[in-house]
Amino acid sequence: MRKFTFGGGIHPLSDMHEGKAETRGREVIAFAPDQVVIPMDMHLGAPSVPTVAKGDTVLLGQVIATPTGARGIPVHASVSGTVSDVGMRQLVGRAPSMCVVIDNDHRDEWVKLTPLGTVETAPADQIIPAIQQAGICGLGGACFPTHAKMTIPEGKVVDTLIINGAECETFLTADFRLMLETPDRVVQGTRLAMRGMNVPRAIIAIEDNKPEAIDTMREAIKGQSGIELAVMKTKYPQGGEKYLISSLLKREVPSGGLPLDAHVVVLNVGTAAVISDAILDGKPLTTRIVTVTGAVKTPSNLRVRIGTSIQDAVAFCGGYTEPPARIFFGGSMSGIAVPDDTMPITKANNGVVALTEKQAVLYEESPCIRCGRCVRACPARLNPFQLKAVLDVNDDLVEAERLHIAECCVCGACSYVCPARRTLSSTIKAARDVIAARRMAR
Amino acid sequence: MNLRVSAGPHLLAKDSTRTLMIDVLIALVPTTAAGIYLFGLRAAWVLSVAIVSAVISEYVWQRLMKRPVRVGDFSAVVTGLILGLNLPSTIALWVPAIGSAIAIILIKELFGGIGHNFMNPAMFARAFLMASWPARMIQFALPERLLGASQAAVGVDTMASATPLLMPGNWTTYDMLLGNIPGTIGEVSKVAILIGFVYLLFVGTISWEIPTIFVGTTALLSWLLGADPLIAVLSGGVLFGAVFMATDYATGPIYFPGKVIFAIGCGAMVVIIRQYGNYPEGVTFAILLMNCVTPLLDRFTVRRVYGTVKKHA
Numbered sequence: 001m002r003k004f005t006f007g008g009g010i011h012p013l014s015d016m017h018e019g020k021a022e023t024r025g026r027e028v029i030a031f032a033p034d035q036v037v038i039p040m041d042m043h044l045g046a047p048s049v050p051t052v053a054k055g056d057t058v059l060l061g062q063v064i065a066t067p068t069g070a071r072g073i074p075v076h077a078s079v080s081g082t083v084s085d086v087g088m089r090q091l092v093g094r095a096p097s098m099c100v101v102i103d104n105d106h107r108d109e110w111v112k113l114t115p116l117g118t119v120e121t122a123p124a125d126q127i128i129p130a131i132q133q134a135g136i137c138g139l140g141g142a143c144f145p146t147h148a149k150m151t152i153p154e155g156k157v158v159d160t161l162i163i164n165g166a167e168c169e170t171f172l173t174a175d176f177r178l179m180l181e182t183p184d185r186v187v188q189g190t191r192l193a194m195r196g197m198n199v200p201r202a203i204i205a206i207e208d209n210k211p212e213a214i215d216t217m218r219e220a221i222k223g224q225s226g227i228e229l230a231v232m233k234t235k236y237p238q239g240g241e242k243y244l245i246s247s248l249l250k251r252e253v254p255s256g257g258l259p260l261d262a263h264v265v266v267l268n269v270g271t272a273a274v275i276s277d278a279i280l281d282g283k284p285l286t287t288r289i290v291t292v293t294g295a296v297k298t299p300s301n302l303r304v305r306i307g308t309s310i311q312d313a314v315a316f317c318g319g320y321t322e323p324p325a326r327i328f329f330g331g332s333m334s335g336i337a338v339p340d341d342t343m344p345i346t347k348a349n350n351g352v353v354a355l356t357e358k359q360a361v362l363y364e365e366s367p368c369i370r371c372g373r374c375v376r377a378c379p380a381r382l383n384p385f386q387l388k389a390v391l392d393v394n395d396d397l398v399e400a401e402r403l404h405i406a407e408c409c410v411c412g413a414c415s416y417v418c419p420a421r422r423t424l425s426s427t428i429k430a431a432r433d434v435i436a437a438r439r440m441a442r
Numbered sequence: 443m444n445l446r447v448s449a450g451p452h453l454l455a456k457d458s459t460r461t462l463m464i465d466v467l468i469a470l471v472p473t474t475a476a477g478i479y480l481f482g483l484r485a486a487w488v489l490s491v492a493i494v495s496a497v498i499s500e501y502v503w504q505r506l507m508k509r510p511v512r513v514g515d516f517s518a519v520v521t522g523l524i525l526g527l528n529l530p531s532t533i534a535l536w537v538p539a540i541g542s543a544i545a546i547i548l549i550k551e552l553f554g555g556i557g558h559n560f561m562n563p564a565m566f567a568r569a570f571l572m573a574s575w576p577a578r579m580i581q582f583a584l585p586e587r588l589l590g591a592s593q594a595a596v597g598v599d600t601m602a603s604a605t606p607l608l609m610p611g612n613w614t615t616y617d618m619l620l621g622n623i624p625g626t627i628g629e630v631s632k633v634a635i636l637i638g639f640v641y642l643l644f645v646g647t648i649s650w651e652i653p654t655i656f657v658g659t660t661a662l663l664s665w666l667l668g669a670d671p672l673i674a675v676l677s678g679g680v681l682f683g684a685v686f687m688a689t690d691y692a693t694g695p696i697y698f699p700g701k702v703i704f705a706i707g708c709g710a711m712v713v714i715i716r717q718y719g720n721y722p723e724g725v726t727f728a729i730l731l732m733n734c735v736t737p738l739l740d741r742f743t744v745r746r747v748y749g750t751v752k753k754h755a
Contacts, residue, residue: 013453170453242748255749326446332453340443359453360446366515369459369557371691380748383696404747412451419457420557426449 003208004247005233008379010413012170012236012333018209019171019332019353022299023291028177029302030287031316034104036078036307037089037344038064039097043137044144045071050100056083059111061284064100071148073135078286078305079104091343092329092336099344102307112282119191122279127196134278135285135347140164140239140268141330143348146275149265150197156260161202162248163190165217165269166232166239168207169331172351174289175269177301179206179213182273183220189272190227192279197265202227203248204269209234236333237411241266243379255407270350290345294354295321310341310352326360328353333412363421374414374424380407384414384424391431405432459556463516465647469638470523470686476621476631480585481531485627489526491535495542496522503551517556521545524686525564527628528679528726529571530582537578541567561733562690565683569726582624618676628686629679639685648689651701652708656684659709667717680712683725693733700739707732 013019041047048065052058058077065075077100085101116122116130132147152158163186167175179186190202204221206214208231221227230248232238242253244266251262259266267275270289277283286306290313293299297318304313310327314320328335329349345352374384387403390396405428414424478486500518504511522542529538545563553559572579613623621631628635642648657675664674675681688694688708695704711728 010455012451012455015456246748252749255747257749323443324445326452328450328452333451335450335452337445337447337450337452339445339447341445353452355452361454362446362448363454366459366512367555367557369462369517369691370696371462372696375696381745382747383744404750407747407749415454416451417455417457419455419459419462421454421458423449425451429449 001231003231003233004205005235005238006243006247006379008377008381008413009235009237009243010377010417011234012413012416019293020173020176020209023171023173023293023301024176026173026177026299026301028174028181028289029300031302031308031313032079032104032106032108032305033308033312033316034106035084035309035312036102036104036305037309038075038078038100038102038307039089039091039344039346040065040075040099041093041097042075042143042306042346042348043073044142045069045148047098048072048075050086050098052083052086052100054083054086057081058083058102059109061111061113061286063284064102067132071145073132073137073145073147074284075100076135076284076286077102078307080107080109081105092338104305110283113278113284115282116279118280119188119195119276122192122195124195124198127192127275127279130279131196131275133284134274136271136274136278137285137347138268139270139274139288139347139350141334141348141350143346146267146271149267150193152197152260152265157263158197158199158260158265159201159263160249160265161190161194161197161199162244162264162266163202163204163269163272164239164241164244164266165204165206165210165213166244167210168234168236168239169333169335169351170236171293171331171353172291174291174301174350176210176213178273178289179210179269180216183216185273185276186217186269187220187224187227188280189267189275191224192275193265193267193272194226199265200226203230204228205230205232205239205244205248207232207234207238236413237379237409240379240409240411242409255404285347288345288347288349290349291351291353292317293351294327295324295356295359296354297321304345306347307344310338310343310345313345313352314341314354320354322356324354324360325357326355328355333416334410365422366420368420368422371419373417373419377413377417379411379413380404380409382408384428385422387431388422388424388427391427395431397431397435400428400431401435405435408432459515459517462647463520465642465645466520466686467516467523469641469647470520470527470628472634472637473527473628473631473682473686474523476634477527477531477627480621480630481583481627484583485531487535488529488531488533488538488627489523492526492529492538492542493519493522495539496525496546499543499546500551503547507551509555512556515556518546518550521550521563524628525567527682527686528564528568528626530579530625531627532581532583533578537571537575541571544570557692559692560737561730562687562693565687565726565729565733569730572726582626584624585622585630615672615676618673623677626679626682629682632676632681635681635685642685642689648685649701651698652688652694652705653684655702655705656688656708657681659706660712663710663713664716667713669713669717674713674716678716679725680709683729684708687725688729688732693736695736695739695743697740697743697745700736700743703739703743704732704736707735
């Protein structure tokens with residue numbers, strides 16, 4: 001069988017099964033906490049504006065914030081109960097986020113949207129607006145508003161929809177379990193997205209370390225015209241949008257462009273599943289699957305309400321095995337470290353991983369020995385050690401731009417392999433962001 | 443809750459600079475052992491002096507310059523050992539002492555420390571010693587074990603013609619593979635070098651391109667010029683240089699095409715110097731010369747970055 005892949009990349013934590021062994025056999029369990037903290041800026045773009053006030057009673061699925069701008073999405077209550085606070089909180093972002101705090105009455109009284117019908121009867125022109133109303137953004141991590149991604153601008157042609165089930169990040173098994181347990185949801189969402197965008201072809205991409213998911217999905221797409229399954233080589237960052245596109249279609253997203261410019265839209269499998277929830281059942285996005293693992297007593301895959309705190313989720317998993325020294329959202333490669341475990345799990349977070357004192361090593365940077373491992377690891381074919389050198393020595397942003405710093409996707413592969421423990425990806429990201437900000441200001 | 447917050451990745455690969463250096467040292471164990479076995483304890487003294495001098499030079503220099511002391515990364519040990527293996531066992535012990543100090547201070551530290559040297563330090567030191575005390579550098583002992591010829595220093599010029607078979611004793615291929623020939627401590631036993639090569643490939647410390655293409659080019663070009671390719675490869679320092687010196691991270695090219703050109707260049711220079719030069723050494727100058735070309739190779743073999751269009755130069 002042909003397996004698709006790209007040049008470069010790494011096999012992180014291969015000696016510990018990428019950290020996935022503990023949870024890959026764990027069926028998804030639903031969990032609703034006593035309180036949720038729902039940020040207004042979960043998605044990429046302008047934050048939504050709260051429409052509820054302290055003391056209001058809300059139902060599950062009720063709109064609690066309206067979108068700002070065409071790319072914005074509304075936010076829905078993920079529990080029914082009473083709004084106990086509306087205010088700014090410092091979360092993992094740079095600036096504090098406006099949050100709506102709701103005390104759960106555990107009654108789960110729903111207000112739903114109007115379902116559009118079946119996969120085949122839902123009016124095609126209403127699919128994308130309904131996705132926006134359901135507050136759906138990319139569940140793979142970037143949280144780009146899905147309706148905006150699916151809206152194909154005038155003059156652009158999209159011929160392929162890629163459904164990303166690669167799940168190449170370490171520790172995460174959320175997408176794997178989703179494909180295994182509710183494959184039809186993924187296929188229905190794929191079909192709805194194809195119809196909404198009028199795209200004839202969809203490819204569901206899964207890494208070859210998930211044979212059960214491959215078998216299940218292959219069964220689920222039987223008889224579905226236009227939907228294919230592609231087996232990808234297990235390699236990080238196989239699930240990175242740009243590399244998924246080049247692996248599958250031998251096309252590249254042009255510098256500064258979007259997947260659209262390669263005639264592709266990429267959606268995560270989780271996103272596809274919530275599209276079917278929204279269109280077929282009228283359920284807005286109020287839950288997501290998150291892998292809770294590492295130094296927790298019972299590593300698990302949980303379907304949590306959006307806004308569940310890390311500590312509540314971990315407590316549901318039996319608590320920590322020992323006091324954690326580091327906790328991050330996502331996998332160990334590109335995950336975001338949190339300052340404390342009161343942080344809420346948002347639409348973007350597919351994993352919560354706690355590391356012990358022994359695991360959370362603080363590495364000391366030493367001089368580059370030019371071993372070239374970062375160069376071989378870089379999926380964008382950049383030269384990370386050279387970029388870091390021009391940034392460290394001269395802070396030379398002009399030279400960094402000439403070396404195509406903008407193409408760095410901050411996958412972290414270079415930092416992972418560096419024997420000198422140099423902070424390659426974070427240095428490059430910081431400079432890349434400065435360059436991008438200057439360009440915006442111009 | 444006291445959590446550590448920093449940018450990802452949050453878990454790193456196990457290899458560090460130190461483990462890479464230790465891997466090179468492990469790969470040099472067969473060569474070192476063979477050298478000491480073949481040339482006797484005298485060889486051990488040469489190697490020890492070279493290592494100790496390299497480490498002390500680095501420590502003292504870094505202290506004097508008020509730089510962080512990085513002796514713990516074991517790179518100076520590697521440099522010292524490799525230089526020692528490049529010397530004859532009969533050499534006066536002050537020669538490796540000076541050689542290592544030059545390698546570390548002049549080439550490594552003065553150019554910015556580990557990773558910044560533009561030539562292989564041990565290779566340069568050997569060239570320096572060759573230029574300064576040429577007679578001492580080509581006084582090779584015959585291996586005392588296999589031949590039983592103890593400490594019989596003979597002026598065998600293995601590299602001058604690359605044909606030690608012309609010399610008395612008439613070594614067989616078997617002799618050359620095992621190391622039963624005159625030469626420097628490390629270069630004689632090809633079997634030991636190959637074991638080290640396989641180990642380095644296995645643990646991923648080096649990649650195959652440079653050693654194999656270097657040796658292949660040497661053999662092919664020698665054959666084309668009418669020499670015996672087997673002798674060309676097995677007689678002198680080609681194998682040792684190709685495996686342990688041309689693969690030096692800091693002084694070799696980064697990209698694949700650059701590595702290929704670098705290796706072909708090394709092999710070609712060795713043969714050209716041997717065939718047409720009158721200097722009694724090919725490998726050292728071939729590698730040093732290609733070291734100097736490395737920045738140029740890196741420049742012209744840059745890969746096309748994802749999503750960009752290749753600019754026509």
